[in-house]
Amino acid sequence: MTVPKICGIETEYGIAIREAADFNPILTSSLLINAYAKPAFKRVKWDYEEENPLRDARGFERTPMDSSAVEDESGLVNVILPNGSRYYVDHAHPEYSSPECSNARDVVTWDKAGERILEDSIEAARNIVPDGERVFIYKNNSDGKGNSYGCHENYLVDRQTPFPNLVKHVIPFFVTRQVFTGAGKVGAENGSEGVDYQISQRADFFEVEVGLETTFKRPIINTRDEPHADPDLYRRFHVIVGDANMSETSTFLKVGTTSLVLRMIEDDFIADDFTLAVPVQAMRAVSHDPGCRATIELVDGRRLTAIELQWEYFRLAKKYALDNDFDAVTGDVLDTWELTLDSLERDTMSMSRRLDWVAKLAMLEAYRARDGLAWDAPKLRMIDLQYHDVRRHKGLYYKLQNAGKMERIVSDEAIAYAVDHPPEDTRAYFRGECLRRFSPTIVAASWDALIFDTGDEPLRKVPTLEPTRGTKAHVQQLLDSSPDASTLIHNLGG
Secondary structure, eight states, X not given: OOOOOOEXXXXXXXXXXXXXXXXXXXXXXXXXXXXXXXXXXHTSEEOOTTOOTTEETTTEEOOGGGOTTOOOOTXXXXXXXXXXXXXXXXXXXXXXXXXXXXXXXXXXXXXXXXXXXXXHHHHHTTTTSOTTXXXXXXXXXXXXXXXXXXXXXXXEEETTSOHHHHHHXXXXXXXXXXXXXXXXXXXXXXXXXXXXXXXXXXXXXXEEXXXXXXSSSEEEEEOBOOOSSOTTTEEEEEEOOOOOOSOHHHHHHHHHHHHHHHHHHHTTOOOSOOOBSSHHHHHHHHHTOTTSOOEEEBTTSOEEEHHHHHHHHHHHHHHHHHTSOOOHHHHHHHHHHHHHHHHHHHOGGGGTTTOHHHHHHHHHHHHHHHHTXXXXXXHHHHHHHHTTBOOTTTOHHHHHHHTTOSOOSSOHHHHHHHHHSOOSSSTHHHHHHHHHHHGGGEEEEETTEEEEOOSSSSOEEEEOOOTTSSOHHHHHHHHHTOSSHHHHHHHTTO
8 A cells, every 4th residue: 555655855965166275065065054044943953863874675784884875964064944954064065855745846846945045045155255255056966077966855655565676666767767857967977988968967876776875886776774754654765866956847757756656666556577687787878868769678678768668657657547546746747747758759859948958958059059169168067067056147047947948837936935934734844833933942853853842841852753744734723822842742742
């Protein structure tokens, strides 16, 4: 039986300083977050008690010496914002983790709110950075020097679903969904075969099919088993193969289609075997083919293009949806998925108003034609980077959007609201509202708990292990009837 697909996105942003003689990304990221966060929120610590990044979904736990991929982040800046998100320093990058959302459209909204938070952070830090230095933030995945940083998706899945089933059915889907999730990139990295332009920024950096690591020997399927929920009921499927998207359509499809595929796997609906012969090689082959005509081999000997394999998943999802009750957002996901595959199949460039990699390619080709540039021209790499600048008055993506050349999924008003308010239909509502109302008495928080210090009794931990509870409908009356944290604890039965 499938469980609600509560989901969210964590994005590590690229950071740089112009005119800086000695650039320290960790220090600068900390400065950026501290400049943005209000003092009341900075004092609330992140609760690491229940976190264990070494627990493997395959049924064992690594020892610290087994994995150099896990770093101690406890000393870095780490704040929880009133929209239910987490804003912190991770691997020398400012990272924004969206609050839990119940659907793909909300994920787009609160993911875009993260861009606004980073943009506002730049402005807040203007008076702190040394004279002449300017902070730049990019929502991308590569520094062009062989280093990649992640954009991770998270989905609530049924603990009873065998993990090997997830691996079997999701790998072919992940390898081929690049045709609509890719952010586009000039050139290749990480020892990959040279290419002028490719679909994905992350594809070159994946080296194994399944594994626990996230910063080296990157796997297509990550096995970290931190549910941030009731571990007897749920698993958090931690997805690290996606690009960081500027396009709202790309994010909408990325989350919406993946949620549908996970539902089908939970319900044991997929009988077809799409197992790929060499998944890692196929990942790069798909990315290195902007024409979307290259075929990849399945273990049964068939050769399909990425679009053809995506059609197979779409047809299954369409049939699955007919057999089940779904909301309007899921219907929009299916419609957008179908339109996207049909358009890409006929003419990839027809999606220049919807998909990042196509929009960027169209822009680059225009510059190449105008200035007679070869693909190795430094100007093209600069344009590639500037596409991801989060500043709405400077970023090239936003130049397209402001000119009406990129399709929208959500409104600016919805995004502005999401900067300071949590989603109303997940536990993020309770977390965000408690931060807004009671932050002076909250000493620590995490995805699945809040810890209060009311001053007249021991610290009280309020667990939030069920992601579908703590919604506005569930707790608004409780919160409104609690003028202070002590009353809230009492009303909760404490």
